[in-house]
Amino acid sequence: MNRVSSIPPELVIPSGAAPLLTVEHLTMRFGGLLAIDDVSFAAGEGEITAIIGPNGAGKTTLFNCITGFYTPTVGRLTLRARGEAFLLERMDGFRIAQRAHVARTFQNIRLFSEMSVLENLIVAQHNELMKASGFTVTGLFGFRAYRNKEKEATDLARYWLDRVGLTRLADINAGNLPYGDQRRLEIARAMCIKPTILCLDEPAAGLNPKESGGLNNLLNYIKDEHGIGLLLIEHDMSVVMEISDHVIVLDYGSKISDGTSLYVRSDPNVIRAYLGEDETEELPPEIVKDIKSDFDPESRGGI
């Protein structure tokens, strides 16, 4: 009990889950621009943590700090998973994926478009295959160890292809897939590095309502069956409110709210950030209602 109460209030996870990723006093400065200003939060194990906020709030910058594309100016990022702890801010970009198994997707899809769907998933298992191929030397001579490992890798790829419904299209170039399939393939590829935490940057962007419903199911499946944590940047509030266990709201690089989706939805800070300071009264009531209903999945009816 004492230990719990000693956790600083900004690191409390609403559901009380064990912290998987803790972000402490993260600050990111680009010259004179303060993109992230002293943000602290914790993401729980086996939970979906959503990060929302208006455009330019620093959500993607936060992701880039966690996944090693930026080195934070100040702050500590700790990942505790599989009995180990990693200080992410001290690791080289690609080592975060290699050692700590932090997987991510991108806002604008980044697939290997001239390679086949299956190859995309095999490349994701590069490090394990590299070891099995004796760093290419024994693999080149066709040793059995590598062939077995490649078969294993194909099986894992097939498992995820089945989950995202792309098994039939496995030998087609990834660039030829329709948009929604590309989004799902990117998630499958990220899952092939056997992640401890999966960071999704706007996975529902550009999806139609049916596809985004399918995405919700996929994310829930990943959470329930694989028990990993998910970190989610999303603008589509129907996705956020429906599936996230924990919501963090950023505005102008600062955290303005942190709690369950129910709590965040009614937080006056959040409403002010989305609707503007004193303009609430000036807007026609039906527009205000419209914006508010964005936060409320039940009022969205059939969509």
Next chain:
Amino acid sequence: MMIESNNNPRGIDIAGLLKESAIAALVALGLTIVMLGLRTVDTTTGLGITTRWPLVAVAVISVFAGRLLFAFRREWKASKGPVSRDRKEEEDRAATIIKRFSTIGGPVFIAFALVLPLMPFADRYVIDIATYVLIYVMLGWGLNIVVGLAGLLDLGYVAFYAVGAYSYALFAFYFDLSFWVCLPLAGLCAASFGVLLGFPVLRLRGDYLAIVTLGFGEIIRIILLNWYKFTNGPDGISGIPRPSFFGLEFKRTAVEGTQTFHQFFDLDYSSMHRLIFLYYLILILALITNFFTLRIRKMPVGRAWEALREDEIACRSLGINPTNTKLTAFALGAMFAGFAGSFFATRQAFISPESFTFIESAVILAIVVLGGMGSQVGVAIAAVLLIGGTELFRGLEEYRMLAFGGLMVAIMVWKPRGLLAHREPTIKLHPDKGPPPEAIKAVTEGEGK
């Protein structure tokens, strides 16, 4: 003018065509008056000018006629209404043809290359050119690793070729080592130079990388040119030892206590023996390069190269070390250039920095690009066309490079992605059958959405 003819597909606007051609001819006139029409000559009183109006007339008339022909063809096609056949379908058909050609073409080429020296027409000249072409095939395949697979544009590839050639020549000169000892050493030296170049340029991409590699190529050449004490500078190194066939020399008379090739096999001495031996040697080296590339493409590192070519940021997010991956590509590509270089040195028996100018890099790169990046058979065909072709056009003298340029432009217009640009996946979930037809249909429909 264009819009009108599109709106009215049946009629061909002859006046418009003539006008268009006349404008093109006028432009040609403006250009050729100065470039062809006037020529400075030395006269006794100083610099004089002679005129060559017939040449200008020929140029202008041919431009007019050519433009008219092209425009007429375009309009005639448009007059037949919209193209009925689906572009996609056409591409698919081309892909199947290329695929079939690639699978059948490879073995046919290899078989032909194997029996070539036994052919009745294979005289000294043919074997010489074939050897020369094969050097470039091997260089093309080596560069294909760097450019085609890893997507790193290397304009200084000839530097590694030079390192290979000079390391053999210098090892032989200073330490008296034989070809067979030097061959791996030369490959190793070139690979180390690849790593040496790789380290500082890893952060660069695209154009910047191209410029740095271009500079590197020149640096190597200039060092070879100026380090007189070590490399003999512009005079080059001569008397490079010839390779032996398992210790049997290709000489008319044997050194005391050894046998020559023709004595051992009880043949009459012929200088062709050595040439044919060299031919088979480069053929084997080239085939090793080919099989190595085909095999490594299916290794994790090969797939990582291709992934790196597609998207470096995504690679990093998957835990692939971009530094090491690029370095291996550079080193392995350089290694094969080193092998080819030491073969070049032993074949010529004389090397000088003049053989390793930028134009060599450009030709090798042209072979890879024209062949279709990543396509092994395509690279071989392009090497035959470009190197063999320039040999064929030797009679054209100074117009040879013009023909060379024309050929390159033609291929780029006709096949912008290279002669045989078709990529087979390195691993398949549904082997042989290809994706089921309904899957392809789903994708095509998806695109239409």
